[in-house]
Amino acid sequence: MSNNKNTNVIISETELQALGKRAFKSLGLSDKDVDDLVHILVTADLFGLSTHGLSRIESYGDRLKINGINPRPNITVEQVAPAMIKVDGDNAVGPVVGMRTLEAAMEAAGQFGIAVAFARGSNHFGPISPYSLIAADKGFASIIGSNATTTIAPWGGSDARLGNSPLGFGVPNPEGQHFLLDMAMSVVARAKIRNALKRGEVIPNTWGTDAKGNPTTDPKAALDGFLLPIGGHKGYGLALMVDLFAGLLSNAGYLTHIKSWQDAPDEPQNLGHFFILIDTKRLGSSKWLSERMMDFANILTDSPPADPSKPVIVPGMIELAKLERQRKDGIEMSSETLDLLREYAGD
Amino acid sequence: MSNNKNTNVIISETELQALGKRAFKSLGLSDKDVDDLVHILVTADLFGLSTHGLSRIESYGDRLKINGINPRPNITVEQVAPAMIKVDGDNAVGPVVGMRTLEAAMEAAGQFGIAVAFARGSNHFGPISPYSLIAADKGFASIIGSNATTTIAPWGGSDARLGNSPLGFGVPNPEGQHFLLDMAMSVVARAKIRNALKRGEVIPNTWGTDAKGNPTTDPKAALDGFLLPIGGHKGYGLALMVDLFAGLLSNAGYLTHIKSWQDAPDEPQNLGHFFILIDTKRLGSSKWLSERMMDFANILTDSPPADPSKPVIVPGMIELAKLERQRKDGIEMSSETLDLLREYAGD
Numbered sequence: 101m102s103n104n105k106n107t108n109v110i111i112s113e114t115e116l117q118a119l120g121k122r123a124f125k126s127l128g129l130s131d132k133d134v135d136d137l138v139h140i141l142v143t144a145d146l147f148g149l150s151t152h153g154l155s156r157i158e159s160y161g162d163r164l165k166i167n168g169i170n171p172r173p174n175i176t177v178e179q180v181a182p183a184m185i186k187v188d189g190d191n192a193v194g195p196v197v198g199m200r201t202l203e204a205a206m207e208a209a210g211q212f213g214i215a216v217a218f219a220r221g222s223n224h225f226g227p228i229s230p231y232s233l234i235a236a237d238k239g240f241a242s243i244i245g246s247n248a249t250t251t252i253a254p255w256g257g258s259d260a261r262l263g264n265s266p267l268g269f270g271v272p273n274p275e276g277q278h279f280l281l282d283m284a285m286s287v288v289a290r291a292k293i294r295n296a297l298k299r300g301e302v303i304p305n306t307w308g309t310d311a312k313g314n315p316t317t318d319p320k321a322a323l324d325g326f327l328l329p330i331g332g333h334k335g336y337g338l339a340l341m342v343d344l345f346a347g348l349l350s351n352a353g354y355l356t357h358i359k360s361w362q363d364a365p366d367e368p369q370n371l372g373h374f375f376i377l378i379d380t381k382r383l384g385s386s387k388w389l390s391e392r393m394m395d396f397a398n399i400l401t402d403s404p405p406a407d408p409s410k411p412v413i414v415p416g417m418i419e420l421a422k423l424e425r426q427r428k429d430g431i432e433m434s435s436e437t438l439d440l441l442r443e444y445a446g447d
Numbered sequence: 448m449s450n451n452k453n454t455n456v457i458i459s460e461t462e463l464q465a466l467g468k469r470a471f472k473s474l475g476l477s478d479k480d481v482d483d484l485v486h487i488l489v490t491a492d493l494f495g496l497s498t499h500g501l502s503r504i505e506s507y508g509d510r511l512k513i514n515g516i517n518p519r520p521n522i523t524v525e526q527v528a529p530a531m532i533k534v535d536g537d538n539a540v541g542p543v544v545g546m547r548t549l550e551a552a553m554e555a556a557g558q559f560g561i562a563v564a565f566a567r568g569s570n571h572f573g574p575i576s577p578y579s580l581i582a583a584d585k586g587f588a589s590i591i592g593s594n595a596t597t598t599i600a601p602w603g604g605s606d607a608r609l610g611n612s613p614l615g616f617g618v619p620n621p622e623g624q625h626f627l628l629d630m631a632m633s634v635v636a637r638a639k640i641r642n643a644l645k646r647g648e649v650i651p652n653t654w655g656t657d658a659k660g661n662p663t664t665d666p667k668a669a670l671d672g673f674l675l676p677i678g679g680h681k682g683y684g685l686a687l688m689v690d691l692f693a694g695l696l697s698n699a700g701y702l703t704h705i706k707s708w709q710d711a712p713d714e715p716q717n718l719g720h721f722f723i724l725i726d727t728k729r730l731g732s733s734k735w736l737s738e739r740m741m742d743f744a745n746i747l748t749d750s751p752p753a754d755p756s757k758p759v760i761v762p763g764m765i766e767l768a769k770l771e772r773q774r775k776d777g778i779e780m781s782s783e784t785l786d787l788l789r790e791y792a793g794d
Contacts (some may be wrong), residue, residue, distance in 0.1 A: 181560025181729040213528025257750030257759040269688040281684040313753030331677025337628040337762040341616040382528040403604030406660030412604040415684040
């Protein structure tokens with residue numbers, strides 16, 4: 101990657117999608133897979149989640165070029181019970197496995213009211229909120245999780261044995277704003293500790309531990325150590341449960357069996373995901389649901405803010421507002437990411 | 448309640464069950480309902496969760512006597528889609544609604560691989576881990592949640608508008624120890640703040656806020672204020688999601704619509720729960736699952752502890768060990784609770 105100063109530029113959604121598709125097609129993916137992949141990553145960029153958007157072409161591209169990720173996978177979808185599906189991603193790009201799994205889960209949930217789809221043989225599948233959004237737009241509530249490369253020590257332990265596994269929830273409002281929650285189990289992301297180091301600041305001792313597993317206020321020591329989970333043993337428990345559902349039950353890798361895409365970019369990671377979809381249309385009318393969702397949001401946002409300059413918000417509000425604005429006014433992208441996309445696209 | 452000094456005594460599981468049943472029968476419940484209720488509460492006591500065990504006869508009893516809880520409910524179970532069930536608890540004692548909902552969900556999950564059951568018209572249903580244990584013993588993984596009386600302010604808000612909603616997960620190990628996680632979304636329970644006040648200690652400013660929503664180190668101010676959720680906005684988001692699934696989708700009350708059993712003991716609370724059950728027998732053999740579960744636990748507990756006196760544990764380990772020990776050696780119960788049970792039983 102270039103060492104030039106990174107600047108942000110505005111690009112329309114249509115243009116960015118077209119550029120993203122040309123870039124990923126150059127890496128040998130099929131048209132359908134490129135469409136799915138770019139849909140997820142551009143939605144991430146629309147949400148303002150740039151670390152999980154098209155900037156991922158850097159790591160995805162590096163691994164696709166050396167067949168660390170399979171550009172032409174044979175993804176299998178097996179219905180092991182009426183409302184239970186197992187997907188083998190054949191080491192495809194993560195969002196391609198994610199979309200195939202989501203689609204299978206939504207179809208079965210439409211039939212049975214609820215369905216679960218487990219995926220194995222996958223890779224980093226982007227953020228969760230784009231999947232939750234697709235589901236919510238079709239009236240499905242969702243619980244979605246993935247495991248991840250190990251960065252967290254067991255609670256009280258002293259080496260990285262579990263991933264900062266993301267867990268997401270979505271509940272649709274058919275005539276208003278969905279609730280979307282997409283969270284990892286660490287108090288903060290490593291990027292926030294890196295920023296503190298750059299600025300020469302100490303960090304709260306709840307963010308991370310040193311290499312021996314002891315909480316630290318030194319960002320340098322924390323970067324050599326492990327992220328701390330939210331609520332101590334509670335976040336540790338949640339991260340484990342996500343890995344049990346996403347990795348262990350799916351027959352994927354889990355915990356230290358997950359290969360690191362950074363240390364072993366040429367090997368399949370065998371990440372796992374789970375998608376639980378619930379068809380809210382079976383529970384009541386769209387009017388019933390919309391009214392309750394609106395009332396629910398109002399009760400929360402009507403709480404007088406402790407700091408008058410910071411009104412109460414609800415999960416997904418910021419991302420959905422940003423998506424709407426950027427769909428209209430264009431998406432803010434780093435010039436570095438656009439340069440890399442253009443390089444792959446051969447522009 | 449008596450003001451005498453409370454002491455602990457040991458009582459066998461069989462004796463405690465018999466005493467619990469006599470006590471609750473005196474309150475007008477049917478035999479079947481008493482069996483279910485006492486099963487859940489005694490399991491809580493076996494786990495060492497005494498605040499959620501038979502001690503609850505105090506509040507349940509007070510409300511049953513004045514028909515704030517319905518002793519002779521007509522609970523309805525409706526299959527709204529093949530794998531989706533709606534239960535109306537008719538304001539029964541919470542664990543009775545919980546057991547009926549769990550049973551309906553397990554039956555449908557056995558047929559379809561996964562099922563969800565939503566309950567409305569319920570009350571406090573005890574801890575979650577006893578339900579997760581019943582499910583795990585039959586090979587079901589579970590995600591279970593309930594909403595609760597409001598004790599938490601929205602993130603950045605200044606009045607209690609959401610409950611400290613518990614969320615539980617269970618994953619079975621057919622030949623070994625299940626993983627069970629049962630957690631509320633606050634950093635600590637109010638009891639821990641009360642204990643700090645008693646000892647004249649300050650508390651970390653991450654535990655609670657004062658009445659204006661500002662984080663405080665004064666336990667007195669925190670007790671007049673609100674509990675803080677784990678991970679700040681993350682725990683706030685999780686608590687909301689639990690209420691959306693347990694309260695909003697179930698057609699129960701939610702947020703400030705939930706009546707407080709303390710302020711309005713004579714009124715139905717209309718609490719809601721959700722039970723998602725996954726039949727792991729459809730995913731692989733019992734040998735396959737046991738081996739993976741054992742390996743998963745070993746990877747975690749093999750992490751060298753940061754403090755050598757505190758080995759790494761996994762969720763449910765302490766409770767399941769206590770259950771096994773107390774089944775053999777008897778259950779430690781407060782004499783106060785036993786006295787109250789005997790009073791109801793007319794012993």
